[in-house]
Amino acid sequence: MKHRLQFAGKKLIRMALLLLGVSIVTFLLMCASPLDPLQTNVGQVALGSMSPEQVARLEAYWGVDTPPVQRYLGWLGGVLHGDMGTSLLYRQPVLTVIGQRLANSVFLLLAVWVFSGILGLVLGVAAGAFRGKWPDRLIRGYCLLISSTPTFWLAILLLLIFSVWLGWFPIGLSVPAGVAADAVTFVDRIRHAVLPALTLSITGVANIALHTREKMIDVLESDYVLFARARGESETSVILRHGLRNVSLPAITLQFASVSEIIGGSVLVEQVFSYPGLGQVAVTAGLGSDLPLLLGITVITSAIVFAGNLIADLLYGAADPRIRRGAARE
Amino acid sequence: MEPILEIEHMSVYFTQYERGIRRRVLPVIRDLTLSVEAGQIVAVVGASGSGKSLLAHGILGILPYNSHMEGEIRYAGEPLPRERSAELRGKEIVLIPQGVNYLDPLMKVGAQLRKGSRDEKVRERTSRALRRYGLSEETEEMYPFELSGGMARRVLIASAVTGIPRLIIADEPTPGLDVRAAKRILGHFRELADEGAGILFITHDLEQALTVADQVAVFYAGETIEVASAADFSDVENLRHPFTRAIWRAMPEHGFHPVSGTQPYPGSRETGCSFAGQCSASTETCRETDLIPLRECCGGMVRCLHPGKEASL
Structure with a gap:
């Protein structure tokens, strides 16, 4: 038990360092961004018609006149007190914006995650088992083709085929346009999520299938299979x-x-499908110089990814008898 | 007595691709002939890389997909095509492999030996086989990494006797064991042979082979070059092939003379005796004759144009 706690403790420290690093890099990238927040968000014409006082107030709002180090430390201080700041574009607390968008995305991402995981495993095992025969060639050909296809292009292609030509699925958004929020049905949501989920799954499967195939071949050539x-x-x-x-x-x-x-x-795919999820809002925040929102999104997604890896490590310990029983005997 | 296993002129070839497109057929076992009788232990002795393990895989019908086999294998008097060996392997024809690597690292020993069967009879037979080699019920619940080296080897032997095997192929079952431990394992083999099984004992250790075997087939570069009874090894003069004599002299109690040179790689030699390069008695004809036949000679068999000659060391 003691070494489990030690393990968790080390991981938490590593996570804190990782998040700190990620936020610094994001902040530096934003500082280096050639976009002027005022011109992007207010517009050249509107700026020209404003009095110097109004421009100064806007500059203060977008934080243009604050030195970068002070801005970052200000943000960090807030985060340590549990305050992720307020989104400059949405004028809402960052956590609220992320929470709403994550709720939209989570269903999509989860579906993709489960679907591509299971299908990738099945295809990989099949390809490995039929190594060199036609099922293997078919699966491998598919995987290599998909791996070399840009995701956004695939998204546009599916949109073209299934929404424009066949009209089976809506062309964008996560709910039908012009319908009251409480009138939106679950089926509506699913219909809107199918194409983005399909795009992400098609690409996600390739990677998992190819890796699983390699491992399967190793296993089938092992002494214990012999x-x-x-x-x-x-x-x-x-x-x-x-x-x-x-x-x-x-x-x-x-x-x-x-x-x-x-x-x-999901960042690219949600953009193509105008799906109002976390990926899309990340693009908006980046292009609109919404520093608190972008920092919030990067930190939270990094934490999710880190948590994923951590869960993998912990599951490994539970699933592999060599680790599980080895630890129990200590 | 009727031989349980007869192998005649068996050859195993591998197909390789060189630089992508040039196909090459590599002979790894050439013209192998040997037979095993019920109750008999036949040792196949050869250096590593001489194709011994492939002999075992060939009999079991589990050669890799890029290989093919020629010649004839008869089991209990009947031909043994791949489909037949698929039916018999694990039941009448069993393999005892080298070590713990041959057990699935993520599966408990008991489940592994039961091969997925939930039958109560199978469970009973498995624990009986384990008990026979001093392995308790607890062993069944262990994973391979929890076994000691000796336990792992006993598990592998036990795996052979969950049924009633008629032919046991033991592929290097004693590597890295001290003399006493090896003796104990070999004692188990003798016991199994006395119960009526024929045993093909594949090893690189001539000394060990002689302690337990009835017959010894000497393997060199994928060929059987001599088949002799174990008794023939009591005197070097009884041995027929220069290589056999050379390894006899390499044994510690016979002076520890090393055999100079190495056996040729498979496919590196086109014609002639494969030992010619290391044999001082070899002549022009030895190098040029295409495939010297294995022939009867003074109660054994030998593949040599000048049997009984010494390769001076």
């Missing part, structure tokens, strides 16, 4: 009993590591 075959276990039994079992451990790592890719992919 012995299982020598003892008369059928090929199905070898794949299901030994293959899946031994592929499942790296699959856990892979599955939780894919959290970062899905969140990263």
